[in-house]
Amino acid sequence: MTNYSYTLLIPLIPLTIFLLTGLSGHRFKPIYSGLAGTMGLTMAAFLSYITAIRYFFIDGPVNGMYPQIKAISTVWLRFTDTLHIDMGILIDPISVMMLVVVTTVSLMAHIYSLGYMKGERGFARFYSFLSLFSFSMLGLVLATNIFQMYIFWELVGVSSFLLIGFYYEKPSAVAASKKAFIVTRFADLGFLIGILMLSFTTDTFDFISLTSSTGPAIASSAGTAFMGLSVISWALILIFIGGAGKSAMFPLHIWLPDAMEGPTPVSALIHAATMVVAGVYLVARLFPAYALTAPDALHVVAWVGGFSSLFAAVIALTQIDIKRVLAFSTMSQIGYMMMALGVSGYGDHEGLGYMASMFHLFTHAMFKALLFLGAGSIIHAVHSNNMTDMGGLRKYLPITHITFLIACLTIAGIPPLSGFWSKDEILAAALHHNPVLFAIGFGVAGLTAFYMFRLYYNIFWGHDRHYHHTPHESPLVMTIPLMFLALAAIFSGFLPFSHMVTSDLKPFEAHTDLAVAIPSVLIALAGIGVATVMYRKPNTLPDRLASSIKVLYTASLRKFWIDEIYQFVTKKILFAGVSRPIAWFDRHVIDATMNLVGWVVVTTSSKIKGFQSGQVQQYAAVFISSVILLVLVFVYLFSN
């Protein structure tokens, strides 16, 4: 078996860069921090590609099965002989795949930011945070056990907080970063409780033993029941809540649109391609446990994913801010991945959904990063996020236009681009499992095509707006990542994923199901067609349509008032009903007790402070008379 211990360098290089640029970046020209970060990520990406090539193509499956290798493992915190927290590196198909995804997208974001962030204040800080994020995400991906994953999970949360709040002078950015942090932390509470329950019942944190089909998780699945579900099911549902928070699943999605306050490369890196798929990765990581012991938990995953994808797609139809459209499209696509995991079975062709989910994760990372970086290039040119300020940009931004068009076609699922292949597998898996979920996925495919082309036409077609200066194409350092990602978006669909990433680690043959592929392409074309009619040339059709279904339009524009509901619940119910009484109790009972103690001490001491008169002889008199008194007492006590 090949030695993979060098993979330790993959997370360590970004960590070193983070420490270097974070501690001493201000002493050098900012550009050096940027170059250092980019160089480090290049090395990490290079090592990841080597690992992937070795793992999938040179070593390949052993006895028809991909091995799960612990490249490095040390005991970090020992509770009992069997229960201990390790730190290590796990090499298996999904972690290797995620290595490639994370380092590729991160590298592209690094290169792109050299141009996009040029001249910004805090350039060095930006790069050190990017490196911190890359380190945390790589650590999360490579974790050998669920607790190590949790640690890096929180680190990812912190770096996301730092990057969303990068423009900390902007109140909206500060609010967005706090919102993201609090919402995901709230979800992580579920994750932590889930970890504790899971490790309590199975006596292990280790992924390999948790997910092996003969391991303790499977053996203890018939344990005690609560509300009709086994403990394992509850634990896995709670863990899924953590994943849902990070992956912005309904109803914990409210932070994702606001997170677009961060710089655009950050949106591309974190809020599209890598961090938000951490939830999907978590479920995929524990997938055998879900599939074999807790089918109920898997149903929850499927329905939450399906609902979120539909919900987000409907909201994306009406948003004006181009980054928010992309944010909701991300939520929708991640819902797709969750749904695919939820409808998947275990083993061979049953595990099609699992494979499709990972496949879609891979292709989505490429084309969504491309979309966000393209959006960044547009924003760079126009200095606005709103599509109402854009139009006719195809003349000015040719490279961005072509790459953005490729990304839109990819996400719409037009063959032979990569989105088509992965989406097709998801729909096939859904059809196989549950027709209702298939219908949702099918509808979402049409909606996706429509809103992406609404975005595309509004930006690149239609009238020119009054630009302050003529928009110009971004520099090469920004367009090269766009072109690279466009190539990845076109060709990554041809990777033989069913031979590489499967639920039971055994390769199988997956075929394109024409009965699914043809309708899904047709509905995508229909969505594009409707968008073309409505938005290619300026006309009154969209406005008339909006006013004819005003209620629906407003609901979608206002994101179904979910934010307002959260405000209502927190302000009116939690603050008024719980926090106020607690504050009252704190002020009038706890504080009052302390104040009483203080008051007693102050009053008594002011009464008796006259004793300390400063007159030495008075002290001596008290002292001597007390001694005499004591002597008398002792004489009385001991004389009989």
Add this chain to the structure above:
Amino acid sequence: MMTQGIPLYYFLIISTLMFFIGVFGFLTRRNLITMLMSIELVLNSVNINFVAFNSYLVPHRMQGQFFSLIVIAVAAAEAAVAIAIIINIYRNFRSIETDKVNEMKY
């Protein structure tokens, strides 16, 4: 011995008298030098006790006498320190009356 004819309680009476005269002087006199002298009286009354008990209880040993020698040495040292303090007090307050030196209070 010279003390052979004198009973022990004579010594005790004189030392008790000296002790309380010392205490009385310490508590009533306002002058720091006089207070120091009163302390010497107290110490010397103790010395008398040591010596008297020594020669009545264990005449062939000398502990009591040496102890009183130590007390005398300590008293000398204490007088040196006390007088230094008193001089400093005088420099600061232009007085050595204790009721005028009462800044160390609440």
